[in-house]
Amino acid sequence: MTSRIGQATGVLGVLEDRKKETVKQFLMSIPKQLRKRVRVVCSDMYDGFIHAAKEVFGKRIQIVVDRFHVAKLYGNGLDELRKKEWKRLKKTLSKEDYKKLKERCGFCEKGPKI
16 A cells, blocks of 8 residues: 655555455554545555545545556457457458458557567
């Protein structure tokens, strides 16, 4: 668990596990005066963490999902769509047309070759 004030990031603690009760217990260990100053919580989309933060900080807290996990979720969805589309094209195009398309758009299959 980390904190961020301005550009400075610091480690608050390393938790034993990701269970909601563990997270909630840790957040409750933060002095009440400091908990009142927390305005935003950044999470990796884990429900246990989000619910613990809401219970400890209340409705005033803003929950933000970190961009790494948003990008990963988006990328996974896009990859699934790409696979489905290639399967559909393989069924609907002639073998010759499908082969030509693969040759011209080879980077579409597994991402760009660098």
